[in-house]
Amino acid sequence: MALAAARRLLLHAGSRLGRREAVDGARRFANKRVLVETEGPAVMKLRNPPVNSLSLECLTEFTISLEKLENDKSIRGVILTSECPGIFSAGLDLLEMYGRNPAHYAEYWKNVQELWLRLYTSNMILVSAINGASPAGGCLLALCCDYRVMADNPKYTIGLNESLLGIVAPFWFKDMYVNTIGHREAERALQLGTLFSPAEALKVGVVDEVVPEDQVHSKARSVMTKWLAIPDHSRQLTKNMMRKATADNLIKQREADIQNFTSFISKDSIQKSLHMYLEKLKQKKG
Numbered sequence: 146m147a148l149a150a151a152r153r154l155l156l157h158a159g160s161r162l163g164r165r166e167a168v169d170g171a172r173r174f175a176n177k178r179v180l181v182e183t184e185g186p187a188v189m190k191l192r193n194p195p196v197n198s199l200s201l202e203c204l205t206e207f208t209i210s211l212e213k214l215e216n217d218k219s220i221r222g223v224i225l226t227s228e229c230p231g232i233f234s235a236g237l238d239l240l241e242m243y244g245r246n247p248a249h250y251a252e253y254w255k256n257v258q259e260l261w262l263r264l265y266t267s268n269m270i271l272v273s274a275i276n277g278a279s280p281a282g283g284c285l286l287a288l289c290c291d292y293r294v295m296a297d298n299p300k301y302t303i304g305l306n307e308s309l310l311g312i313v314a315p316f317w318f319k320d321m322y323v324n325t326i327g328h329r330e331a332e333r334a335l336q337l338g339t340l341f342s343p344a345e346a347l348k349v350g351v352v353d354e355v356v357p358e359d360q361v362h363s364k365a366r367s368v369m370t371k372w373l374a375i376p377d378h379s380r381q382l383t384k385n386m387m388r389k390a391t392a393d394n395l396i397k398q399r400e401a402d403i404q405n406f407t408s409f410i411s412k413d414s415i416q417k418s419l420h421m422y423l424e425k426l427k428q429k430k431g
């Protein structure tokens with residue numbers, strides 16, 4: 146209830162801010178964790194430092210920004226990228242899934258589902274400019290896009306690494322992975338929790354193109370120009386034909402998926418795995 150009210154407030158604040166910045170001449174709107182520029186091809190920048198983890202607030206702001214863009218009929222495509230140096234997104238916020246209560250887990254998961262459904266079924270053209278590390282939920286964001294351009298930096302990796310954390314990617318993450326890289330590659334990468342280098346990601350089809358780091362944004366813009374040349378109605382109907390079954394698979398069992406997540410993540414053994422993983426992240430800093 147409190148979260149729903151917060152979402153309404155954010156939506157209201159977001160649209161006020163959007164109007165004010167538009168009056169200033171800069172065609173952009175922003176909330177704290179997501180900046181959207183609508184001059185030229187629209188660009189959505191995640192800015193939730195240090196690692197663009199998808200906290201509940203970040204997910205909410207992301208979903209609201211997307212909703213606003215969808216409602217603006219002059220926007221036909223969006224480039225998704227990051228403002229955090231070296232990080233596209235570290236994925237779901239581990240602190241939303243660790244040490245909380247079942248009601249929180251359920252609320253969080255509902256918002257993860259919501260963002261995924263909106264992104265995956267968006268009528269807009271989505272191109273990701275992957276300018277940093279993109280594990281798990283970060284990879285999920287990129288997979289929702291129609292085209293993925295990644296920076297050629299071997300320090301950046303991408304993939305669904307959930308099994309390394311002792312957790313299991315849900316069926317709709319898996320479905321999208323299979324749709325993108327095929328059953329065999331997905332089966333192997335999901336079990337191993339593979340984080341691909343840019344070159345490997347290109348080879349296996351997790352990304353469509355790898356370019357020098359300083360060209361990621363210009364390449365994403367030129368890809369967008371090419372896609373914008375296609376009539377919207379035929380492209381949208383084709384996208385819908387390709388993606389509907391996968392989205393419907395979640396839509397028809399959203400509540401059961403929330404229950405499943407909540408009971409899975411609440412288990413002592415899973416909480417212990419997450420604790421160990423968080424400790425490992427801390428120790429890495431040394």
Ligand SMILES: CCCCCC/C=C/CC(=O)SCCNC(=O)CCNC(=O)[C@H](O)C(C)(C)COP(=O)(O)OP(=O)(O)OC[C@H]1O[C@@H](n2cnc3c(N)ncnc32)[C@H](O)[C@@H]1OP(=O)(O)O
Pocket residue numbers: 195196198232234235236237238239240278280281282283306307310312313314315405406409410423426427429430
């Ligand atoms: C049916 C049940 C289904 C369950 C399915 C649940 C699905 C989950 C999908 C997910 O997305 S789980 C999240 C997976 N993410 C990761 O494994 C990424 C972990 N992070 C990293 O590997 C690294 O942080 C990085 C992204 C490569 C960046 O490395 P860098 O050296 O630049 O930064 P760090 O020093 O490691 O991190 C800085 C700071 O941020 C914290 N942090 C990192 N990732 C997360 C995260 N995903 N959530 C929350 N916090 C994160 C890290 O702990 C550091 O915090 P500190 O307080 O400064 O020590």
